[in-house]
Amino acid sequence: MKGSVSSVNLNIEERLKEKGMALPDAPKPLGAYVPAVISGNLLFLSGILPLRDGKLIRTGRAGLDVTLEELREDAAQVVLNALAVVKQAIGDLNRLERCVKLTGYVASAEGFIEQPQGINGASELLFELMGERGQHCRSAVGVSILPLNSPVEIDFIFEIDKC
């Protein structure tokens, strides 16, 4: 079991390469908190924004300033940042047993109800990178506004091996 877990997870960074992607630097917290906390074999991450090279890819609300396709791209960037935080926290993505839970907050204009389709940009990338172990449960909600005027913020719970 342990062997197969490791071999599956070894693929995350390889799969990123195959997709022409790379782990970014882990984003720095925006306040007096830490990016990740381990309790037992749960790894909790702080809410993550779609920062790229230290800046939001774009700002504003889905359905007004941000299209669904842009929201999907932002959600995928959040996953890259999340994996960077995980690597920083536990040293090795091989230690990820699975993704347990995502909570996706989408800054939403009046009438925008496609939060699930937007957050799919994150969920689909997790599945591509982690296979079955990337299958998670999820809530997606529309909020009025997010830090830095970000279109999306996602927090994550992962399960890691016990060592």
Place this chain on the structure above:
Amino acid sequence: MKGSVSSVNLNIEERLKEKGMALPDAPKPLGAYVPAVISGNLLFLSGILPLRDGKLIRTGRAGLDVTLEELREDAAQVVLNALAVVKQAIGDLNRLERCVKLTGYVASAEGFIEQPQGINGASELLFELMGERGQHCRSAVGVSILPLNSPVEIDFIFEIDKC
């Protein structure tokens, strides 16, 4: 202990019958995620909407399109859907040790501040069905808009037996 746990939990489906209710089919995910994930003895559910026969009972925001009484009914429907997801995930509601946590998101019009009273529709039904083991902690917040224009979305953490 195990015995009393089982006998308490056996009552959930019986109590539903007594109340003239039945477990619906588990709702299907709206995106690239799964309805439930088990990690250790925690069972995390995805955010659940008040779907009935595959459709929302109603749409819109509490305090504008949706009355408090309707919101309470919606929240109770969410519990039925959640228990259907639990049964699908672990096979037997007897395995539920307790409900740990609810997060209730209420699509709220300007000035609507009765999120707790609305989410009580879920909390009270859990207590009626599960007794002490249905007592949970809870957050209730007002959000601008939810997937499918649902009035409410609730996510759940349950504790299950270890087997």
Place this chain on the structure above:
Amino acid sequence: MKGSVSSVNLNIEERLKEKGMALPDAPKPLGAYVPAVISGNLLFLSGILPLRDGKLIRTGRAGLDVTLEELREDAAQVVLNALAVVKQAIGDLNRLERCVKLTGYVASAEGFIEQPQGINGASELLFELMGERGQHCRSAVGVSILPLNSPVEIDFIFEIDKC
């Protein structure tokens, strides 16, 4: 290890005194739920409002009715209330191993994006009172409206010793 944990945590009530603060009475739930639930060595709290002597310090939205400095003060009050709930739930703050996760909901006016700076009022106080063990991960989001028209609501996950 256990020894050092206890000695660190013993300081919480002492440090409160040094700062001229005291644990308030634990706030009562606003609905059909309980203030705290223990599962394994995780302690989940219900969403907590900045009540003082049974009343909100103020009402309204950050960026409109509530300044950033007031929001910070409200967030600090939430921490005092949370610690009161913890003490009620586990009897002794010495049993706190660490703060794992905060989710901060800020009722936000159009254009207010300083949710992180506001929730820092909670995070900084936790760090002052608990030191390294107060370091947590965190999400901060802007919502349209909160129960009782509160400017802020925070929920907490703590880790406690197993006994």
